[in-house]
Amino acid sequence: MSDKCISGKKCFESEELAEEALIQNHIRNNYRGGEGPVNVYQCDNCGYWHFTSKGDKSEKLRDPEVLEFIERERRAFDWERKLR
Template sequence: MKCSTGKYSYMSQELAETALVDQHIYKGFRVHEGPQNVYECGICGYWHLTSKAPTRNERLQQMHDSGEMKRKQEASRWEHGL
């Protein structure tokens, strides 16, 4: 579902965070690339991803810090034969 801002909308913060993590895994973003956090939209009331956040999403940061993100990205590359 899209908002009038043109951004894809997520029904909850949890769904938006899952989409954020999934994008980093499947698109292979580096730590400072791609969307960095989620926010509740003042226009539609749903949740969006943003690359312009002053801070990185805590769940995303923990995955990068622990090495989990790198492992999942590598597994995704193998799954897709890249």
């Protein structure tokens, strides 16, 4: 994997990896009111996958099970941070 895209964005090798990272990103950042990346796309320049904050939300981020998972993990993450 390289980070050589002219977009300067982080590159992911596959859609699955990008979506997984997108979910992790939402766990670690408590985005409000439509901030933050909402989806992933395959780049025309490098062929890898990037985050995008424009357009429709990824199906993953609309899946109630995934949203519940994000909430749960976020609480665990906040708690962990307080203990440090």
